[in-house]
Amino acid sequence: METMERGKAKSGGARQCSICKQARAALKRPKTLEQICRECFYSVFEEEVHRVIVENQLFRPGERVAIGASGGKDSTVLAYVLSELNRRHNYGLDLFLLSVDEGITGYRDDSLETVKRNEIQYGLPLKVVSYKDLYGWTMDEIVKMIGLKNNCTFCGVFRRQALDRGAAMLKVEKLVTGHNADDIAETVLLNILRGDIARLVILAGIYSPNAYRGFAREFIKDLERIRPRAILDIIKSGENFRISTFTKMPEQGTCERCGYISSQPFSEFCLHNDLRMVSGVCLGLDVQKWCKACVLLEGLNRGLPKLGIGRSRGIDNHSKKETKHMNGQNDVQGKPCGTLDF
Amino acid sequence: MACGKSLCQSGGCHKYDEEVDKQTPLTATRGLINGNLCVKCKASTAVAGGAGGGEDGRFCADCFRGSLFGKFRLAVTSNGMISPSDKVLVAFSGGPSSRVALQFVREMQDKALKNFEASRDKPLPVFGVGVAFIDEHSALSLPPEDGDEVVEHIKTIVSDLAPPGKELHVTPLGSLYSSHLTDGRSKLKELLDAVPDDTGKEDLLTYLRMLCLQKVAVENGYSKLVLGSCTSTIARHVISATVKGQGYSLPADIQYVDARWEVPVLLPLRDCLAQELNVLCQLDGLGRLKTLAASDGPRSGINALVSSFISLLQEENPSRECTIVRTAGKLTPFSFDRLPDVDDPKARLASQRRQKKFNIKSDESTLPESFCSLCNSPLHKSDFPRLINYANDQHSADVFDASFCSSCRFQILPSDSSSMEYFYSLLPQPMIAGSKISSYHDRRLLRQVISNLIFCF
Numbered sequence: 187m188e189t190m191e192r193g194k195a196k197s198g199g200a201r202q203c204s205i206c207k208q209a210r211a212a213l214k215r216p217k218t219l220e221q222i223c224r225e226c227f228y229s230v231f232e233e234e235v236h237r238v239i240v241e242n243q244l245f246r247p248g249e250r251v252a253i254g255a256s257g258g259k260d261s262t263v264l265a266y267v268l269s270e271l272n273r274r275h276n277y278g279l280d281l282f283l284l285s286v287d288e289g290i291t292g293y294r295d296d297s298l299e300t301v302k303r304n305e306i307q308y309g310l311p312l313k314v315v316s317y318k319d320l321y322g323w324t325m326d327e328i329v330k331m332i333g334l335k336n337n338c339t340f341c342g343v344f345r346r347q348a349l350d351r352g353a354a355m356l357k358v359e360k361l362v363t364g365h366n367a368d369d370i371a372e373t374v375l376l377n378i379l380r381g382d383i384a385r386l387v388i389l390a391g392i393y394s395p396n397a398y399r400g401f402a403r404e405f406i407k408d409l410e411r412i413r414p415r416a417i418l419d420i421i422k423s424g425e426n427f428r429i430s431t432f433t434k435m436p437e438q439g440t441c442e443r444c445g446y447i448s449s450q451p452f453s454e455f456c457l458h459n460d461l462r463m464v465s466g467v468c469l470g471l472d473v474q475k476w477c478k479a480c481v482l483l484e485g486l487n488r489g490l491p492k493l494g495i496g497r498s499r500g501i502d503n504h505s506k507k508e509t510k511h512m513n514g515q516n517d518v519q520g521k522p523c524g525t526l527d528f
Numbered sequence: 529m530a531c532g533k534s535l536c537q538s539g540g541c542h543k544y545d546e547e548v549d550k551q552t553p554l555t556a557t558r559g560l561i562n563g564n565l566c567v568k569c570k571a572s573t574a575v576a577g578g579a580g581g582g583e584d585g586r587f588c589a590d591c592f593r594g595s596l597f598g599k600f601r602l603a604v605t606s607n608g609m610i611s612p613s614d615k616v617l618v619a620f621s622g623g624p625s626s627r628v629a630l631q632f633v634r635e636m637q638d639k640a641l642k643n644f645e646a647s648r649d650k651p652l653p654v655f656g657v658g659v660a661f662i663d664e665h666s667a668l669s670l671p672p673e674d675g676d677e678v679v680e681h682i683k684t685i686v687s688d689l690a691p692p693g694k695e696l697h698v699t700p701l702g703s704l705y706s707s708h709l710t711d712g713r714s715k716l717k718e719l720l721d722a723v724p725d726d727t728g729k730e731d732l733l734t735y736l737r738m739l740c741l742q743k744v745a746v747e748n749g750y751s752k753l754v755l756g757s758c759t760s761t762i763a764r765h766v767i768s769a770t771v772k773g774q775g776y777s778l779p780a781d782i783q784y785v786d787a788r789w790e791v792p793v794l795l796p797l798r799d800c801l802a803q804e805l806n807v808l809c810q811l812d813g814l815g816r817l818k819t820l821a822a823s824d825g826p827r828s829g830i831n832a833l834v835s836s837f838i839s840l841l842q843e844e845n846p847s848r849e850c851t852i853v854r855t856a857g858k859l860t861p862f863s864f865d866r867l868p869d870v871d872d873p874k875a876r877l878a879s880q881r882r883q884k885k886f887n888i889k890s891d892e893s894t895l896p897e898s899f900c901s902l903c904n905s906p907l908h909k910s911d912f913p914r915l916i917n918y919a920n921d922q923h924s925a926d927v928f929d930a931s932f933c934s935s936c937r938f939q940i941l942p943s944d945s946s947s948m949e950y951f952y953s954l955l956p957q958p959m960i961a962g963s964k965i966s967s968y969h970d971r972r973l974l975r976q977v978i979s980n981l982i983f984c985f
Contacts, residue, residue: 378766378855401844405837409771413727413830415938416771422934423775426908428860 205230219414235267236275247278250358254349255283255304255312257297260364262304268362269308282356286348287316288341289324315352317344321483331486340482347444347479368406371417374424375402444480566591589811596808599799600632607784608867609794610752612640615656617697617750617791619741622661622682624809626756629797631814633657633754634689641692658695659686660744662737665700697744701733704740704956719954722947727772727829728939735903738789739958745791757795760802760838763849766856768834772935777905782856783865788904792867801849862906900933901959902940907933 201211201221209223215230222230239245253268255261265283272279285301287294298314305312318324321344328340353361409416566574566588574588587595604610618633620626640654661682665675679698686696702712716736723729745753757765762782769778780786786793797805808814841848898907911933932941942951952960 374770375767378770378852401837401840405833408833408837409830412828412833416830419773419935420771422773423770423778426776426910428776428779429858 232267232271236271239271239277244362245277245279245360248280249278249360250280250282250356251360251362252282252284252313252353252356252358253310254361254363255285255301256364257285257300257304258364260366260369262300264362264364265304265308265310269310280358281310282358283310283312284349284352284356284358284361285312285314286345286352287314287318288345289317289326291326313352313356315348315355317348320344320348320351321486323483323486328486340486343479343482347477367417367421368410370424371420372402372406374420375406444477568595592804593808593811596628596800596804597632597635600629600796601636603784603796603798604636604794607794609785609796610636610655612652612655614751615658615749616752616754617658617660617741617745617748618754619756620659620661620682620686621756622678622685623756624805624814625758625761625797625800625802627685627814628800628805628808629754629756630659630689631812632796634694637692638690658697658748658750660697660699660741662740662744663698663700664733664737695748697748699740699744701736701740704736704743704958715954715956719956722942722951722954723940725829725939727831728936730829730831732902732940736956738793738904739956742789742791743958750791752794753789753791754794754796756797756805758797758800758802758805759849759853760842762795762798762856763852764831764835764838766852767838768831771830771834772939774905774933774935776908777900777903777933778856779859779861780865780906782853783861785866786864787867788862788864788899788906798853898931900936901931901955902936903933905933907931910934 203209203211203223203226204220205222205226209225211221212224213227214221215227245251251268253261253265255265265281268279269281271277272281283301283305285298287298301312301314304310316324325341332340349361349363406417406420564574566572568587568591572588572590610616616633618626618630620630634657637654637657640652644652644654659682661679663675663679665678682698683696686694700709700712702709702716705712705715720729720732723732741753744750765781766778769775769781780788782798784795784798786795838849838852845851899905900907900911942948
């Protein structure tokens with residue numbers, strides 16, 4: 187958010203800051219349309235974050251909290267603000283930085299350097315969890331195996347779980363991420379575009395490899411140009427949607443394989459994607475109670491990387507053959523193959 | 529195979545008239561090679577791309593027309609939209625959607641008429657049809673000559689419809705103020721000029737248009753108002769309402785039936801795509817206005833941005849508009865989003881014949897709604913925080929202020945309270961009257977709250 191607002195600084199001209207009335211205004215805040223100077227912006231922004239934390243009782247004294255740090259602007263600002271506020275207002279928090287190393291050459295190396303700088307700058311202990319350690323696969327290896335298509339699914343699912351597992355290693359009670367208003371607004375829009383009503387209220391950032399994600403980003407930027415308030419309005423709409431209590435919400439469960447919380451148990455995830463279900467069932471895996479990360483990983487290890495993604499008929503036929511080879515033990519489990527293969 | 533303008537015989541050249549001439553040889557041969565037959569009747573050559581390359585993408589002209597009319601008829605019958613004793617007013621802008629709506633309503637009336645003549649013993653009366661055109665040229669400060677030309681065109685379209693003759697009501701938007709033409713026009717201009725936000729101005733114009741349609745309908749004794757809103761329009765509305773922070777009231781606007789108005793509003797084309805309607809207009813050579821300054825003018829604002837965004841998405845995935853409407857359709861509708869049960873024996877008889885009424889789920893237990901005076905959308909709790917002060921504070925302006933939604937407050941109402949008084953004075957009578965009704969609703973709500981409190985003690 188900070189850089190976004192700072193980006194507007196050019197249009198400021200030589201006006202006076204509307205808060206301290208002394209310094210020259212450095213930027214126009216999209217949220218309030220006020221011309222304010224750099225120092226005032228810092229203090230207003232920090233005060234707002236502080237108010238959100240206090241009003242929503244986000245933390246309790248003595249808690250261990252991990253900050254999901256990617257090295258990008260959002261999480262860097264978050265790390266700075268939290269450590270600053272923790273000191274200033276005596277939250278009494280034990281803060282940690284938590285980073286995920288996907289193992290993508292030339293991409294993560296730089297941003298990990300930023301995170302390491304943050305570690306020194308703000309004096310926060312850093313923990314890096316890597317895909318290689320957790321899953322035995324780096325992203326580069328996964329891409330080599332399945333190609334450029336669909337690898338976003340792996341990366342997104344694995345990252346979410348890697349953060350959970352890193353948090354468990356650090357024994358922290360809470361994990362904070364740098365999702366900003368733009369991200370949430372984008373999620374609301376994407377869920378309407380995608381037809382996912384249940385997730386409209388959850389506002390969880392999930393990964394989408396589709397082209398419309400890029401369009402949605404652009405769209406939100408354009409909207410902001412015309413009407414800065416639109417982003418907050420989208421969030422307001424998202425909060426006020428009249429969603430029937432009967433709408434089925436994804437349940438949180440514990441994965442029977444890895445024991446971590448799966449926000450999207452595979453069975454749930456299959457309901458929307460009938461054909462994906464087939465591939466898992468046909469392998470004779472008891473995937474209903476597995477999290478998506480475990481299903482994807484199992485697919486990788488068995489040399490069937492498409493397990494859990496995609497709907498193409500090829501996969502389906504492939505998995506059908508697999509059934510004959512690998513098992514046929516359970517007729518009931520085998521049944522969906524016939525009925526869904528049309 | 530020749531590619532005639534009215535009935536194109538080859539596949540794929542339905543999209544643009546100007547493309548037709550260029551591409552005829554190529555597409556025609558391809559059509560022959562592929563044996564491009566209609567997937568439904570398997571007899572005629574397919575001409576019309578339906579929902580953009582979906583399963584229904586390869587129909588012949590007749591089957592395509594049939595499928596579109598089917599969607600319309602299903603919407604009408606399953607929601608019990610039109611009963612025999614109704615008098616239906618079709619809002620006609622001159623665009624393809626309302627042109628098709630008019631055509632379909634006419635066809636339906638035609639069938640009802642045939643049934644009436646055929647059945648001897650207990651004939652059902654045939655519903656009446658009228659056409660309304662709202663003349664907005666004055667509001668948009670366009671030269672009046674253009675307006676006259678458009679009105680003439682509309683008159684010929686309506687008079688060319690099959691008998692029985694349809695009454696045409698041409699009403700200038702300024703008539704909301706007074707029957708005196710120039711007087712109303714200047715007041716309307718003053719009101720629109722008082723709104724600085726482009727998007728706000730556009731939306732206000734839409735609300736005024738609806739008020740005007742309602743006025744025409746009420747004054748001429750119509751019992752239903754049919755709009756040509758199609759899937760594409762509604763999808764755009766879903767996104768733009770979300771962007772404007774109207775997420776709460778959104779489900780009110782996107783149902784088949786909207787009975788919060790004095791004359792219930794029907795959207796029978798809710799399941800048809802704009803592209804399909806365009807194709808049908810071209811296939812059937814339905815007369816429609818070529819230049820529609822009223823809605824196609826250069827627009828800059830949220831609505832235009834949303835519209836181009838959706839068009840982009842639709843190109844990427846032809847079913848995107850349907851997905852958007854379907855998703856938003858899962859939001860819980862309001863109690864007024866269906867027709868009130870009328871105790872009319874004829875209506876019951878008719879609905880027995882086509883008993884397919886789906887029950888729309890709506891939470892009946894909610895408190896009576898109160899509505900925004902400008903856009904008439906139901907207000908969210910957070911929009912009337914001053915409700916409790918009503919008992920002690922009876923300032924009319926305050927009551928008025930309390931019944932605007934946050935979106936209208938931002939994009940239509942003046943931001944400083946000093947010019948508020950002036951703005952109120954510019955609003956047409958029906959809007960002010962409407963606000964009285966909603967404050968009556970508020971009072972009922974208040975009474976309910978109080979009685980609950982008393983009950984608690």
